[in-house]
Amino acid sequence: MSTEFLTPLLVILVVAAxxxxxxxLPFALFGGGKEVPALVKTLGDLLPPAVxxxxxxxxxxxxxxxxxxxGFPEFIAVAIVALLHIWKRNNLLSxxxxxxxxxxxxxxxxx
Amino acid sequence: xxxxxxxxxxKETLKFAFIQTVPVLFGYVFMGIAFGILLEKAGYNxxxxxxxxxxxxxxxMQFVLIGLLGGGMGLLSLIVLTLSVQSRHIFYGLSxxxxxxxxxxxxxxxxxxxxxxxxxxxxxxNIPKELNEKQVFFTVAALDQSYWIIGCTLGAVIGxxxxxxxxxxxxxxxxxxxxxFIEQWYSYQSHLPALLGTICGVASLVIFGPGAFILPALIxxxxxxxxxxxxxxxxxxxEVCQ
Numbered sequence: 304m305s306t307e308f309l310t311p312l313l314v315i316l317v318v319a320a321x322x323x324x325x326x327x328l329p330f331a332l333f334g335g336g337k338e339v340p341a342l343v344k345t346l347g348d349l350l351p352p353a354v355x356x357x358x359x360x361x362x363x364x365x366x367x368x369x370x371x372x373x374g375f376p377e378f379i380a381v382a383i384v385a386l387l388h389i390w391k392r393n394n395l396l397s398x399x400x401x402x403x404x405x406x407x408x409x410x411x412x413x414x
Numbered sequence: 415x416x417x418x419x420x421x422x423x424x425k426e427t428l429k430f431a432f433i434q435t436v437p438v439l440f441g442y443v444f445m446g447i448a449f450g451i452l453l454e455k456a457g458y459n460x461x462x463x464x465x466x467x468x469x470x471x472x473x474x475m476q477f478v479l480i481g482l483l484g485g486g487m488g489l490l491s492l493i494v495l496t497l498s499v500q501s502r503h504i505f506y507g508l509s510x511x512x513x514x515x516x517x518x519x520x521x522x523x524x525x526x527x528x529x530x531x532x533x534x535x536x537x538x539x540n541i542p543k544e545l546n547e548k549q550v551f552f553t554v555a556a557l558d559q560s561y562w563i564i565g566c567t568l569g570a571v572i573g574x575x576x577x578x579x580x581x582x583x584x585x586x587x588x589x590x591x592x593x594x595f596i597e598q599w600y601s602y603q604s605h606l607p608a609l610l611g612t613i614c615g616v617a618s619l620v621i622f623g624p625g626a627f628i629l630p631a632l633i634x635x636x637x638x639x640x641x642x643x644x645x646x647x648x649x650x651x652x653e654v655c656q
Contacts, residue, residue, distance in 0.1 A: 315470065319469045326506070326525050329504060350607070352595075353607045354502065355594050355611065359595055381588065399586075401592070
């Protein structure tokens with residue numbers, strides 16, 4: 304087998320193994336019949352909204368406020384998603400509408 | 415339970431799970447197509463796209479991966495990079511230890527397939543009483559991965575022939591997280607976790623930059639939540655993530 308095949312295969316296998324490891328770790332630490340400590344349970348309760356908030360920031364991490372268009376397309380589109388969602392609470396409308404606006408903004412308005 | 419009833423129950427489960435996963439369907443298919451196109455351009459065909467989305471199944475890491483397939487990065491660096499990009503998954507499992515444990519061998523697939531989006535859906539779902547929660551969980555997880563595989567493979571096959579300009583279509587992912595953020599805002603009595611998360615995320619981004627902010631942000635959020643845990647009133651609506 305050639306290295307053009309083996310190298311990418313090995314890279315994929317390593318990334319797959321490491322990815323699974325991160326997903327498996329909490330179960331390995333607190334899984335095996337052991338009672339989940341109260342502290343961990345509390346974290347499991349309180350973490351989701353905090354993690355989702357961090358993921359929103361993660362999605363927008365590439366936005367540069369200093370360089371034109373100064374993050375305007377992103378912030379306008381996020382505002383539209385939020386307003387649509389607060390108004391109708393329809394996931395598809397909020398996501399579809401916001402994405403469409405974003406595509407128009409970066410393809411036609413802030414070129 | 416007889417076969418007809420089982421079939422009926424499965425149909426109901428599938429229907430409920432499908433409706434729940436529609437936003438992910440759009441996000442994953444479009445993100446997947448974007449990934450497939452980029453992978454094709456890097457010289458790897460749809461079989462690679464299928465294989466990668468089947469065994470790695472991770473959005474941002476797969477995009478990072480494209481640049482690494484040719485080799486050149488040392489094994490240790492590759493491991494550290496993957497672990498840090500994926501480190502947020504360590505926190506996701508905490509919410510589901512009991513639930514996945516109770517799912518037996520199906521739980522292994524749940525652990526494997528706990529992506530950002532599947533995690534968010536499992537957290538936010540209000541499952542009707544007549545449906546089996548474990549079946550719903552598994553169906554949601556499997557549907558999500560199937561969308562991702564379809565998107566990635568499709569992207570590598572036909573992506574380069576798409577006629578219109580798809581630039582910016584990946585914003586669907588951002589929009590999905592914003593929607594989930596708002597849904598959680600409504601369902602939690604205390605907004606402090608969401609606010610702390612936002613503050614930690616933004617502060618860490620400013621301090622550490624876009625390449626390295628997520629792990630410090632998560633650690634800071636965990637520490638602050640532990641500090642403030644007694645002053646946070648736990649809402650009544652959070653039935654799933656306990």
